Amino acid sequence: MVDERILGHFYAAPYVHFEPDLCWILVREAVPVGYILGxxxxxxxxEWADTNWWGPLRLNYPGAGKNDTWTQQMIGLMHQGYQVPHGIEDYSAHLHIDLLPIGQKRGWGKGxxxxxxxxxxxxxxxxxxLDVSRRNLNAIGFY
Known part of the structure; x- marks a missing residue:
């Protein structure tokens, strides 16, 4: 079973709670079409997320033995917590950005x-x- 909330639990909500001054939603004609946060x-x-965010969520999402579904993979990430990449000393901030197709290729992501x-x-x-999947060719081209 797919839990569609888990993506937001991992990539969006903790940032809104931790540092809301670094969260923006792009709205066009009263419709949200994207966001940036970090x-x-x-x-x-x-450190904050491991104690204050992942800890309580882990009680609702027990660790899965296999990571053979998308939801189980996300639960696995939740149990790992946010892993700070090595070698980012000069780049301490990180961000997540996502735009729906209607918001792409209009300069709004750059904005x-x-x-x-x-x-x-x-x-x-x-x-x-930021991290980007090798499979996300549109994002790689954008960055």
């Missing part, structure tokens, strides 16, 4: 990233990183 300090986020990075600069943060 944290200025990946290490602090990982969201500009807003996010400008806010980081105001906070004195000079570097940001």
């Amino acid at each position: 944290t200025s300090d990946s290490n602090a986020f990982a 969201l990233i500009d807003v996010f990075c400008n806010r980081l600069r105001q906070m004195g943060i000079n570097g940001v990183h």
Whole structure:
């Protein structure tokens, strides 16, 4: 069974709770078409999330033995928690961005990233990183 909430539990909601000043929703004609969110300090986020976010959620999503479904893979990630990549000392912030197809190829993604990075600069943060799947060719082309 697919639990559609789990994606938001992992990639969106903890950021809104941890650092809401770094969360924006792109709305066009009263319809949400995308978002950008993240944290200025990946290490602090990982520590906070492990205790305050993943801990309670893990009680609702017991670890799965096999990771043969998408939901089980996401539960596995939840039990691992956010893993701070090695070698990001100069890029302590990280972000997640997602736009629906209707919001893509219009410059809005670049606009969201500009807003996010400008806010980081105001906070004195000079570097940001993100992960992208090798299979996500549209995103790779965008970045």
